[in-house]
Each structure stands twice: as C-alpha cells, then as structure tokens.
Amino acid sequence: MTLPPACRAVRRCLACGSAALQLILDLGWQPLANRFVHPRDAGQNEPIFPLGIQHCRDCLLVQLTHVVDPSLLFTTYVYVPSTSTTWLAHCEELADDVVGRARLRPGDLVVEVGSNDGTLLRAFQRRGQRVLGVDPAANIAAQADAAGVPTLNRFFGEAVAREVLERCGPARAVVSTNVLAHVPDPVGFLRGVGVILASDGLYVNESPSLHEMVRHNEFDTIYHEHVSYFSLHALLGLFGRAGLHLRAATPRPVHGGTLRVFGCTGKEAAARGVRAPALADLLAAERQSGLADGTALSAFSARAERVREQLTRLVQAVRAEGRRVAAYGATAKGNTLLGYCGLTAAQVEAIADRNPRKQGLLAPGSRIPIVSPDWLRARPPDVLLLLAWNLADEIRQQLAWFGDAGGQFLLPVPEPRLV
Ligand code: JHZ
16 A cells, blocks of 8 residues: 555654664554544545554664654544543642742743643643643644633744743743644754753643553554653653653553653753653663563564454453443544444444534544434433543443343453453
C-alpha cells in the first residue's frame, strides 16, 4: 500500500537523529483513533495509516514508525478530559503540587500548552494565578476562551513561545499534560518551553509512562496521536538536548500510569528544591525491568498478540452462548484495541460514552455506534467491554446497577478478564 500524503515514515530518531531504530510492535494499518465517523459517511472508506512503534538504540526514545501531519489530528478535537471526576481530582492535586514546588503566588503566570477545555488552568485560576492556554483545536480553544480561560489557538513551538513571551512576559510555571508525547518535534517543543519560562520558573510535564505501558500490556495506548512513549532515561536526554534540566520525577496513576517530571532552565530553580531523590530510584527501576537495554521491549509484541487472542476468544465464547456484548468509553485507545483485535459491530453492539461530541457517531475502523450511557439502561447487555479501563473504578461505581443486575465487565488489559 502507498503511504497517504499526510504521513511519513520515521527513519531517524525524532529526538537525537540516530538511524539506529529497531521495530518493537506493528499494529497494522489503522484509522486515526479520534476520527469518529458521521453516519452519513458510513459508506466511504476512511484513511488508514501504518501504526507501529520502534526504539532508538542510541537515546532510548520509543516512537512511532510513521507520523501523521498534526493538523489532521488536532485542528478539531473531540476529546475533553472534563468528563472524568478522576481527572478533575488529578488536576487539583497537580495544581497543588506545582503551586508548592514553584512557590507560586497569586498573580503569577501559568502557561499550559495543550490546554484543551481549560480544566487544569481553571484549577490554577482558583488558586489566584494568571493563566494562558495554548491549544491547536479551534473548536475547544474557543470554548475554553469563552468560558474565561484565555486561550491562544495555535500549535506550540518556538515561534509561538516568543509570541506568548511578548504578550504576557515570562511564566513562573509552564505545564503540559499528554502533549509532549503528541508532537513530532519534541526538542523544538521543549526549546519553546525554555523561551517562556522565567529564570526561577518550573516546567511540569506529564506523559503516559512507557514503564507502566510495557508492564501492563497497555499496547492500546499506541495510536497516531501518541508519537513518543517516554521512559525517564529518554526524557533526561531529550530535556538536555533542549537546554532544560530535568530535576525530579514522580509516577502518577492516571491514564494507566503517568510520569510527571519537573524541569527548569537555570540554576535558580534547581537551587529552590526542584530536585528530588526519586530520579535515581526510577532510573534504577527502569534498568532493572530491562527498559534501558531494550530487553523489556522485545517481549511486548508477543504479549500484545496474546491479549488479542484471549480477548477475541472470550468475546466469541460469550456471543456463542447467545449473550450480548457492548462497550463503555469511546476512547482513542479503545479504537486501537478494537482495530487490532478485529472487533466490529458484529460482536460489539454499541459503545456508550458521556461525551456528547462522540454520541451519534461511529467508531473509526470498527464502525460501532457511539451511544449515550442511557442506552445501557434501556438495553442492558450481558457483558460490557471497558475500553476506558484506566477509569474502571469510577465507571464501575457509576454503573453499580449493571453489576447488581448480573452484568459483567470485561477488562481487556493486562490480561482480558470478566469481573
Ligand atoms: P480517556 C485521550 O485518550 C486522548 P482516551 C489523548 N490523546 C491522550 O493523550 C490521552 O487521553 C491521555 C468517557 N467516559 O480519558 C469519556 C464516560 O463516558 O480514557 C471519554 O470519551 N463516562 C489526549 O480517549 C472516555 O470515556 C465516564 O464516567 O483513551 C475516557 O477517555 C467517564 C469517567 C468517562 O482517554
């Protein structure tokens, strides 16, 4: 198959330029995970792109084998984090952590890159900080702006960073969650952070943790939006290349395992307690698990295949007994899982999701209809595949009635199991 024009093969490491790239996992050709299909377009083929990850043997960055033009992925966006109380609580904790570590005072400027609907910046506003968001999704940036979170509708990079600096002055804190992993030029992104950060300012970044992804078979975290998969080893090198010092790191439980790291540009911030002992411990844990020498990655592909076999067998067995299957959470990762496992509307009747932007559409690839959670009450299935397995506690609590009525949840990773 020929590559669509909006896609290019990655032949040199996106962080260090090395050609020593080794394939880890090939998930086949897949549609874009957040490109839900309108029913009127159901008859048309959607664009598909190769999906796989590879490992740089020089700087250890795990990255996609093919990257898709970001304007295709992020200019209009359907994902908003504010649908989850787990995420809202996480934002409160993150804001407290940043305020404490950066010693933020009321009126200090906090810039968030990839600010989405402004959920995190609102937590800083409640603490008295001035805020500015930067986000490329026109639909969501406008919504955040209208709701009182000033938002610049742009793709972030060094040029936009200079614009922010001119408009607002240096930031005492720059925050990005689930964004650095999404950009094809992570060094340029981090240089931009360095441009707007005050000399005593703090940069806080969160990205899905490669360590946890590998440990828990979370291969569905791989989709075209996620260009990089970070270990602390790779992040240290990346920060250094962009002129930032990575001083501390702390694992967080959200999104199936997240790595929060803290960086700064100069000695002033380093001297103010940005350092933490956790760096050495986390690096040792990565070495021990085989992430640093790559041995942990070689088994990952076989483990993903095993999950695929077990999950499809389980769904087939349930269907063979005449029981009905639906899913919960029209997640981006869910679309990787369904696509890789070849599950369609023939096996999974519908996907329930709270986000009204997704309801009424069809999941990319599988074409399973997205419905409101009310559908579950009206037509309760026997088994509910949890595509938002990262929010299992919250969702299972909400859907306690489903379990009480004899329904079973199917968790796909680390091993498919009915609970
Ligand atoms: P959730 C997104 O991935 C996309 P996704 C993105 N690229 C990224 O990096 C990761 O996040 C981190 C729904 N829901 O958070 C809402 C309910 O319906 O796992 C969402 O559609 N009812 C930015 O898409 C989905 O589930 C509920 O009660 O994999 C959750 O999506 C709750 C709690 C959620 O992210």
